[in-house]
Amino acid sequence: MHSSSLSPTQPACLAQLWGILSVTLAAVGCGVGAPDNTYQEPPPPEVTVAKPIQKTVEIFVEENGETEVVDRAEVRARVRGFLEEVNFIPGQKVTKDENLYVIQRSEYQAAVNSAKAALSAAEGAVKVSESQIGVVDVELTRAKLEFDRYKALLEREAASQSQFDEALANRDAAAAQLEAAKSAAEAAKADRDRAEADLAQAQLDLDYTLVTAPISGRVTKTEIKVGNLIENGDLLATVVDRDQIYANFNVSDRTLLRLQKAAQEMGVRDERDEDSYRGMKAYLRRDIDEGFPFEGELDYVDQEGVDQATGTFAMRAIFDNPDGLILPGLFIRVRVPIGEITDALVIPEQSLFRDQMGSFVLAVDSDKKIVRKNVTPGQIDAGTVVIEKGIGPDDLILIEGGQRARPGIIVTPTEIDLTSPTESGKTDESSPTEQGESDESASQT
Numbered sequence: 001m002h003s004s005s006l007s008p009t010q011p012a013c014l015a016q017l018w019g020i021l022s023v024t025l026a027a028v029g030c031g032v033g034a035p036d037n038t039y040q041e042p043p044p045p046e047v048t049v050a051k052p053i054q055k056t057v058e059i060f061v062e063e064n065g066e067t068e069v070v071d072r073a074e075v076r077a078r079v080r081g082f083l084e085e086v087n088f089i090p091g092q093k094v095t096k097d098e099n100l101y102v103i104q105r106s107e108y109q110a111a112v113n114s115a116k117a118a119l120s121a122a123e124g125a126v127k128v129s130e131s132q133i134g135v136v137d138v139e140l141t142r143a144k145l146e147f148d149r150y151k152a153l154l155e156r157e158a159a160s161q162s163q164f165d166e167a168l169a170n171r172d173a174a175a176a177q178l179e180a181a182k183s184a185a186e187a188a189k190a191d192r193d194r195a196e197a198d199l200a201q202a203q204l205d206l207d208y209t210l211v212t213a214p215i216s217g218r219v220t221k222t223e224i225k226v227g228n229l230i231e232n233g234d235l236l237a238t239v240v241d242r243d244q245i246y247a248n249f250n251v252s253d254r255t256l257l258r259l260q261k262a263a264q265e266m267g268v269r270d271e272r273d274e275d276s277y278r279g280m281k282a283y284l285r286r287d288i289d290e291g292f293p294f295e296g297e298l299d300y301v302d303q304e305g306v307d308q309a310t311g312t313f314a315m316r317a318i319f320d321n322p323d324g325l326i327l328p329g330l331f332i333r334v335r336v337p338i339g340e341i342t343d344a345l346v347i348p349e350q351s352l353f354r355d356q357m358g359s360f361v362l363a364v365d366s367d368k369k370i371v372r373k374n375v376t377p378g379q380i381d382a383g384t385v386v387i388e389k390g391i392g393p394d395d396l397i398l399i400e401g402g403q404r405a406r407p408g409i410i411v412t413p414t415e416i417d418l419t420s421p422t423e424s425g426k427t428d429e430s431s432p433t434e435q436g437e438s439d440e441s442a443s444q445t
Contacts, residue, residue: 047401049364049413052345054393057386059379061259062335065249065284069328070318071241073214077230079103079205090221094213094239101211101222101236108206115199122192129185136181140174147171217241242328245321246299247284249334250312262338277301282317283335284326291382292335294319294326341386344378347397348418349385352377361391362398362405364413370398372407 085102088094150167153159213219217239224236251259259277278299283292296319306313317334319326326332352375353360360374375390391397396415398405405411 044368044410044412045401045404046412046414047364047370047405048399048416049396050347050399050416050418051395052347052387052391052393052397053384053418054343054345057341057344057346057379058337059339059341060335060337060381061251061255062333063249063251063255065247065317065332065334067326067328067330067332068246068248069240069242070244070246071215071217073217073239074235075100075211075214075219075237075239077101077103077211077232077234077236078208079108080232081105081107081209081230083224083226083228083230086222086226088219088222090219092219093217094219095216096213098213099210100213100219103209103211103230105206105209108202108209111202112199112206115195115202119192119195119199122188122195125188126185126192129181129188133178133181133185136174136177140171140178143167143171143174211236213239215239215241217243240328242321242324242326245319245326245328247282247296247317247319247332247334248314249317250310250314253306253311253313256306256313258338259336277315281337282319283337284317284319285333285335286326286330287332292333294321296320298336341378345387345391345393346384347387347391348399349380349383351397351399352385352387361387362407363391364396364398364411368410368413370405370407370409370411 081103083101084104086100087102088100094100147167147170150159150164154161154164218241220238220240222237224230224234230236259280262280278297280298282296282298284294284296285292296317298315299318300316302314317336347361351361353362358374359377360372363371363373365371373390373395376388378386378388380386396413399416399418401411
């Protein structure tokens with residue numbers, strides 16, 4: 001059985017515990033050291049704003065395209081034979097009519113020599129036949145005189161009928177011989193003409209054994225090596241002239257109408273085709289280029305009109321390419337200026353947002369409150385966008401801090417000047433994800 005009595009030390013411990021508890025309760029009751037749970041409103045977010053740049057902006061049409069060489073010619077064999085020489089290095093620049101290949105010439109030289117001999121024989125036959133005509137013509141003249149004499153004698157009964165008949169027969173025989181000699185001469189001349197044609201063809205075949213460049217440019221690698229048999233028509237190489245380059249591209253039917261209107265306003269016309277756009281300036285940019293460093297002009301438009309299947313219209317521009325910097329087959333961008341806008345309002349492209357309701361920008365009003373302004377964006381170029389409707393030149397457009405701004409909230413704005421090079425080069429530091437979240441939040445608002 002346990003005893004209920006306290007030990008001598010227990011009353012002292014209990015007294016000490018009660019003392020500590022009393023001090024704690026007294027401190028709580030007096031409010032000493034109590035935490036402050038009152039709601040503290042966060043400071044307004046800091047944002048960067050700027051007024052739109054107001055300037056004259058060039059309006060243009062810009063499309064994707066592909067480059068093509070202006071001059072390109074295939075080098076093909078025109079006679080049959082074994083290839084004896086290749087007289088160029090792949091990629092070498094060659095001039096028109098420069099010798100590139102030599103096909104075995106001995107057979108064709110022999111044919112030329114044979115044709116020359118045949119021509120000489122034919123010319124000799126012509127000379128013989130022509131001299132024969134002279135001999136027969138003299139005989140005919142003599143026979144005619146003899147006939148006329150016997151005819152007169154017969155009329156005076158000084159010659160017999162048999163003598164007259166003999167003179168008549170001799171005259172007719174001489175005339176027949178003259179006609180035969182003339183026919184033989186014509187046949188000899190025909191043989192000579194045929195021999196001349198054979199010699200010309202033989203000489204042409206011999207000339208074709210020297211295969212020359214059809215145009216000036218750079219030659220590709222050879223398709224057939226020395227010692228191989230070449231057939232007439234075989235492809236040997238290709239010569240490409242890159243001094244000028246075409247840029248082929250397509251525009252929509254609506255863009256075509258804008259181009260047509262611009263051509264009318266600029267007075268661009270070609271005497272051969274009133275509907276052409278030849279002469280309008282065009283600019284080209286490769287993937288590695290800043291801006292559009294290459295200048296050319298429109299060269300051709302599709303004469304069949306708009307493709308109804310795609311709703312596009314084919315066009316072509318031509319560019320000088322003396323340094324060969326524009327390679328054929330490149331995918332490029334082509335820009336065609338079609339006018340300009342005076343006093344256009346321009347803002348950084350990063351300040352333009354889009355959602356289901358359309359395009360908009362965020363601005364700061366006089367109460368330092370974020371407001372949404374629905375806008376009509378225009379041309380986008382080099383990180384800037386033209387705003388056609390929705391803002392004024394004095395509106396303060398949000399440039400940075402969009403990830404923290406919402407329509408309706410108060411902010412602490414810092415205004416910058418977009419015309420200053422140091423300020424216009426700034427970009428919003430928010431990540432693409434943060435920017436997307438800002439768009440989404442603004443859309444929900």
